[in-house]
Amino acid sequence: MRIPPDHPRAESLETREKLIEQYAKGVVTQAGLIAHGRGEAFDYLLGEKTTSSALKAIRAGAAAMLLAQKPVISVNGNVAALVAEDIVKLSQVTEAKIEVNLFYRSPERERAIGKSLKKAGAGKILGIGKNASARIQELSSERRRVDPTGIYVADVVLVPLEDGDRTQALEKMGKKVIAVDLNPLSRTAQEASITIVDNIVRAAPRLTLAAEELKNEDQKKCQLILAKFNNRKNLNESITLINKRLTKLATHQKGFTLSGKTLEL
Numbered sequence: 604m605r606i607p608p609d610h611p612r613a614e615s616l617e618t619r620e621k622l623i624e625q626y627a628k629g630v631v632t633q634a635g636l637i638a639h640g641r642g643e644a645f646d647y648l649l650g651e652k653t654t655s656s657a658l659k660a661i662r663a664g665a666a667a668m669l670l671a672q673k674p675v676i677s678v679n680g681n682v683a684a685l686v687a688e689d690i691v692k693l694s695q696v697t698e699a700k701i702e703v704n705l706f707y708r709s710p711e712r713e714r715a716i717g718k719s720l721k722k723a724g725a726g727k728i729l730g731i732g733k734n735a736s737a738r739i740q741e742l743s744s745e746r747r748r749v750d751p752t753g754i755y756v757a758d759v760v761l762v763p764l765e766d767g768d769r770t771q772a773l774e775k776m777g778k779k780v781i782a783v784d785l786n787p788l789s790r791t792a793q794e795a796s797i798t799i800v801d802n803i804v805r806a807a808p809r810l811t812l813a814a815e816e817l818k819n820e821d822q823k824k825c826q827l828i829l830a831k832f833n834n835r836k837n838l839n840e841s842i843t844l845i846n847k848r849l850t851k852l853a854t855h856q857k858g859f860t861l862s863g864k865t866l867e868l
């Protein structure tokens with residue numbers, strides 16, 4: 604459906620349209636549409652923009668990917684539908700492998716997602732068909748099936764729009780997990796090493812930009828960014844932001860401060 608460009612919520616409606624189109628192509632699953640709705644609700648509460656806390660997490664995520672020996676970007680249906688091109692660019696800048704990993708796995712969806720990643724310019728794509736032959740023992744969902752040359756041996760894994768259990772399992776395996784999740788309360792957000800509380804549509808291009816910038820710097824700069832980053836504190840800032848935004852909206856106050864800075868609503 605054509606969304607009128609002057610509609611006050613045109614951007615959000617266009618994102619929905621993309622997901623609906625990709626659902627028809629078999630890329631997105633029905634539950635993916637519902638998951639997006641949950642994300643939208645949190646985005647609304649966060650003000651539908653990349654917060655300063657998210658920007659800090661994005662820089663830390665880019666630094667972690669650049670410092671990694673074997674970084675992997677895990678792609679599911681929603682990610683392929685919304686940011687396939689950004690993911691390909693990010694993989695090129697950070698030299699990360701791309702692996703398809705699905706909760707609702709089927710050969711048809713693997714193929715459809717592989718096709719849309721190829722169309723976006725991806726080279727080798729891991730985790731499709733027989734290549735997902737390794738198993739994450741702690742998991743019983745289809746997410747346990749991983750590529751022995753990808754997620755299984757990765758030291759850093761980017762997991763946008765995750766469903767919880769796997770982040771915990773990957774962290775237990777000694778991997779650093781970078782999550783992108785609009786819900787700062789989700790298990791994934793709480794368990795990841797670096798949690799980017801932002802919409803994947805905004806976070807993915809910003810991650811690439813941050814990686815491009817940091818790639819030209821000394822490795823020590825990335826190490827310093829990581830050493831200074833505190834995920835717990837960062838997550839708490841997002842929760843506080845939602846809380847303060849709601850309080851302000853409820854009481855019609857004009858502005859508020861967080862960590863000594865005045866934040867815009």
Ligand code: PTJ
Nearest residue numbers: 634635638639642679680705706707766784785786802803
């Ligand atoms: O493609 P599949 O088969 O792997 O399935 C993908 C879904 C997303 C259906 C599956 O992973 C799932 O069920 O996920 P959950 O448990 O619903 O979690 C998804 C999380 O992503 C929720 O915490 C949402 O708030 C969040 N989310 C949804 N849309 C966005 C988002 N976070 C960032 N950007 C979004 N656009």
